[in-house]
Amino acid sequence: MENNAVSKNTTSFGLSLALCAVANALLVIAKETSRSVANRMQKATGHHWVTHVAIVLVLFGLFGWSFARLNGGQGPKIPVNRLTGIVFSGAVAGVLIVLAFYVLAG
Amino acid sequence: MKEVLLLSHVLFGVGCLLTTTWLFVDVLNAHEGNLARIRWLSRAAAVFLWLAFVIGGYWYVVDYKADKDVILKGPWPLAHNYFMETKEHFVITLLLLATYLPIAASNNLAVNRDARRLVLCVAALVAVLALMAEGHGAIISMGVKMGLLAKPI
Numbered sequence: 001m002e003n004n005a006v007s008k009n010t011t012s013f014g015l016s017l018a019l020c021a022v023a024n025a026l027l028v029i030a031k032e033t034s035r036s037v038a039n040r041m042q043k044a045t046g047h048h049w050v051t052h053v054a055i056v057l058v059l060f061g062l063f064g065w066s067f068a069r070l071n072g073g074q075g076p077k078i079p080v081n082r083l084t085g086i087v088f089s090g091a092v093a094g095v096l097i098v099l100a101f102y103v104l105a106g
Numbered sequence: 107m108k109e110v111l112l113l114s115h116v117l118f119g120v121g122c123l124l125t126t127t128w129l130f131v132d133v134l135n136a137h138e139g140n141l142a143r144i145r146w147l148s149r150a151a152a153v154f155l156w157l158a159f160v161i162g163g164y165w166y167v168v169d170y171k172a173d174k175d176v177i178l179k180g181p182w183p184l185a186h187n188y189f190m191e192t193k194e195h196f197v198i199t200l201l202l203l204a205t206y207l208p209i210a211a212s213n214n215l216a217v218n219r220d221a222r223r224l225v226l227c228v229a230a231l232v233a234v235l236a237l238m239a240e241g242h243g244a245i246i247s248m249g250v251k252m253g254l255l256a257k258p259i
Contacts, residue, residue: 004220006213014224017206021199028195047167049194056198060205080220084227087206091199091231098195102188 006083008075012067013060014083015076018090020060025097027052032105111165116243118158122204123236125151129211130229136215136222148211148225151232155204159197166194176253177246185249193242200235203228 030037031048041051068075078086129147132140170190177186210228213221 004218006210006218006221006224009209010213010221010224013206013209017202020202024195024198024202049163050167052195053163053198053201056202060202080218080224084220084224087224088227088231091203094199095196095235099192102192106184106187 004080006080008068008073009064011078011083012070012075013064014087015067016060016063018086019063020056021090021094022097023059024052024056025094025101027055028098029101032101108165108169111161111169115158115162115165116240118154118161119236119240119243122151122154122158123233123240125154126204126207126229126232126236129207130226130233133211133215133222133225133229138216141214141216144215144225145208145211148208151229152204152208155201155232155236159201162197173246173250177249178253180249180253180256182245182249182252185246185252189242189245189249193239193246196235197239200232200239203232203235207232 031041031052032038038048041048044051045054070076125147129144129151132144132147136144174186174190177183177190207225207228210221210225213225215222215225
């Protein structure tokens with residue numbers, strides 16, 4: 001018998017992944033276009049890339065954890081096919097923004 | 107030591123790519139009998155990617171500057187200006203996807219068609235991005251080689 005529900009962590013961290021993939025790309029643009037952002041990221045850990053990775057991973061954990069607590073701890077209620085579309089769109093958009101930014105910046 | 111780090115980085119990246127491809131095929135044929143293997147493969151893919159990421163990240167932060175200088179002075183500056191710059195950032199999305207794979211694979215894929223589609227989508231993205239990372243890495247290495255070859259003897 002088909003059961004098309006997924007766990008709350010699957011939904012919550014899927015949404016978080018989509019958000020963080022785009023946030024990752026926006027952070028690239030912010031860092032590359034603003035000297036002060038790049039300097040602050042450099043100073044925070046000693047290397048801008050380490051700070052960048054740390055920010056994205058903390059956001060991923062934080063968003064996933066927060067989403068899982070919605071609806072009285074049951075997590076967001078969205079159809080799995082829609083979740084798949086959101087994960088795919090977020091990840092592809094994040095990567096394409098990075099690839100396109102360096103084409104345009106170069 | 108630097109060479110061992112670089113080779114391990116590539117090895118674990120390829121390990122992630124192969125494991126994810128195996129996982130993809132297994133999920134296409136998911137049933138009660140291969141669920142445990144699918145979950146094991148999803149965890150292995152995540153561990154391989156984390157190892158590749160941490161080792162590559164360490165090399166990038168500690169050792170890459172000398173290679174970067176060689177690339178920028180050589181005939182293939184694009185190997186750094188485009189390929190390294192994009193690789194160091196899109197692999198963060200790859201890391202998130204690989205980390206998410208075991209979470210998505212924890213559902214009962216034998217009876218849940220929509221969950222199977224989700225895992226197939228994530229696995230396909232991991233495989234494509236891992237392949238892209240391998241290609242970018244090859245171009246960066248070639249950029250260093252071209253830079254060294256271009257130096258006057």
